[in-house]
Amino acid sequence: MANKFENYVDSILNEVELNNQNYNDLKSEILTYLNEKKEFYEGKGLDSDSAADASIEDFGESKEVGKDLLKTYLPYRKIALISVIISSFVLSTSVFLYSSFFANSVPLIWLFLMLSSAGVTSYFYFKPLKTAKYRAFFIGFMVVFSFISLIGQFYLEAIKHDIIYMMLFVLLIITFVAILTNIVIGAIHQPISSRFQILNTTQRRINVLFNLVSGIVVLGYTSLISVGFFIFGVPPSLAPITFVLFILGIWVISLVFSLIKVNLSMVGRLLQVGVVALVVSTFFSQKIIDVINNLF
Structure with missing residues (x-):
């Protein structure tokens, strides 16, 4: 009888993205409920097997119960994952087809990476417990996936049709945001950091917001600079490389403070604000200089 309940509960929890602690707690809670329900039905005159079956029937079909529990523990996870799968597939195949017919370069490697990443995402969609x-x-996979998706911007630059370009650019942003959403959902509702686990949901959201915004700004800027080095060559002066390494170093330190040390989280946020302000001011200063040079 215990095996019947165990198997039933395991089939429910296979549909739910739960860390070990939540898994064990929820399993114990459901088993307790089922055993109490079984005793109730036995008191009504049913034999042990019939009482167990009636208890399971009352609780509900395992897959449906599991899906409902997933919505409770990680709201919008399924929607976020399916958004990544669909948008990345449509984006990559559209860019590939356009490039094949109207551009000189065909992004075969990028297409393979995008479709492979969509396939891995599909695995996590159908195996929620594996995600936990x-x-x-x-x-880590979602972070890499986000960078792979952004590489698509280089291929979008070859699109001459304005409407097609705008449609695919919007789709690129949707894909990128959907990927980041999956990172945020896990960080807020079931963080892997013990420092995050002791925070309430509001505090987690604040930390994730600072880490996410600063990460997009810093990593986006340094990635663009690095790609420029790769395409146009490393400049003779070491100043640009030193600046990129300095920005990355400060951001990593701020991330460590915000993730590990509770009493240093405010220091981490201040460092993140500072490094974002430095990147933004540097970027716009360069743009202003370029405009002035073009005028004169």
């Missing part, structure tokens, strides 16, 4: 079990890998 391999949370660190899932987050």
